[in-house]
Amino acid sequence: MKLLDFRSDTVTLPSEAMRKAMAEAELGDDVYGDDPTVNRLQDLAAEMTGKEAGLFVPSGTMGNLAALLAHCQRGDEVIVGDQAHTYIFEAGGMAALGGIHPRVVKNLSDGRLDLEEVRAAVRPDDAHFPVTRLLTLENTHNRCGGAILSPSYMKAAGDLAHELGLQLHLDGARIFNASVALGVDVKVLTGPADSVMFCLSKGLAAPVGSVLCGSKDFILRAHRARKQLGGGMRQAGVLAAAGILALTQMVERLDDDHRQARQLAKGLSEVAGIQVESLEPPTNMVYFQLMEGSADAFRERCKKAGLLVGVAGGSRFRMVTHYGIEGNDVKRAIDAIRDALSA
Template sequence: MKVNLISDTVTQPSAGMMDAMMSAKVGDDVFKEDPSVNALEEKVATMFGMEAALFFPSGTMTNQTAIKLHTQPGEQLICDKYAHVFNYEGGGVSFNSGVSCRLVDGHRGMMTAVQVESVINPPDFYHSPLSKLVCIENTTNKGGGACWDFKELERIKAVCEKHDLKYHLDGARLWNALVAKAETPKQYGTMFDTISVCLSKGLGCPVGSVLVGDKDTIHQALRIRKILGGGMRQSGFLAAAGIFALDEHVERLSEDHKKAVEIGSTLQELSFIKKVEPIETNIIIFEIDETHSSSHGFTEKLLRSDIHIISMGQGKLRMVTHMDYTDTMHSYLLERLRNL
């Protein structure tokens, strides 16, 4: 039995999703004439109470577009040291926008308003980059699927308004946070200038992310998406998967969260596990006690049972639960862990 917990992006479209895709009405989205894409964009914008949305082929392109919208070359964005836009987007911040990152030493990928305000460069001091944008990631990938305190997000918003900074949310796994914290998309829509949300993480879609904002911002985003090569033609087949996922696959994320907690509890019972990060959603990050074993040795043992996980570097390992991780697979994994 193969168990793949490398990411929640390894899922296959469900039967219902495939039916929705195959029956989708499509057109040429580069000319904004794909009815399914238009319906998805309207749906997501309405969910967040924002004016407009734009469908993208990837979350990285979505974030990179937002950064380019809010900055000019030579300026600076502020983010946590664990942020996806800094660690896992191929240096796109500098390549695409000519912007540098001011990293904040937060907790599990989450910084405070006090920390953000302390690193804003004086706007009249031309020797340093001009601070223009704050980027938040919720949930935090490298932080183990941690969810932000909404009150802290509000405090950071106040700092942004005080210093005339734009505010972007990398919400690749925001759906997980909404379910875990019983929050609503509209709460976030009132907070941020732009939000990116992923459809291929957790929700089971084969491809796709969406950027939401006001009409003028999204109109500008359309041009940047074109420049980055993100224009797609009959992409309504993919958009139909997104519509289906938003209707059918959001609430079930709580099942992934429950399984993740159970995996974490089992790991904590093992003598050779040094640390398991607190688990709120579907990501489990843990460390091996190297005096007893090694990270490589641990993953090799799991591979012999056809269980696949991933290294995050610096001795940290990661498992991610998802909709294709069945109850049978879950029992199999827990049994193998206990017998290591």
């Protein structure tokens, strides 16, 4: 029986069309800028996000770090949410590799940062302090339940950043989930940001890669940072070919993931022993709390019942709907959790 893998949308496998495009991709050495497929992907990504240029990177983590390195000097400070992926899950790369100091502001439960707190976190011009250089936001917000930052919030955050002399970087790993859920052009969400990173390898189902977009000058600096990080790839068009299809064929289908997430949340809300955080998940993530018992034992029982769930710390769990979830998979997952709880 098929293993139901709800740990993340990163587990998606490429479509048949992607595999074919990868096999047939026109290639060159991208370190020389000679890979036509990579160049096409970068141009397409820039056009879709409304930026001047794009840079293909192997991962979202590298895209965020290259962005931070391109925006900041050593000793500069970045304002970042306490629940941000960049702060929690990227191995401290900004500090370890960039000498960049994170200035942490608490995330509200809907993924926003309180903009008055952001204003207050900016350092005065004084030699005792690091220089505040950058504000980072995450949209959709992973640990905040796949929350969407609205166009008006994005605009207010961009206006504030620029008023304060900061740049705004958007970790838009799942920005297309936000634009599809809201029914708005993604540019409405990326417009206020000076740079945006989004992932091809999550709900968009490409096997590898993310794209960082911004102004031409910014991308020149990010390109150097990517090189420093060892992210210059050669015939990367085999990967970019799948990325192009991710952007041209897989965006609209994110709606299915959101519909399945709502179905999952509703079903799980009727299961005794767990508490679903949101009955109306905004995008493709459903978080719940195990009310009692060992989290490890629960996860193992789910696994025995053929279901993989994501662990989000303590008794908190995450299930993500994605391209590989279809048919009655959601119903089977709910049954597996019920079985695991009654075992």
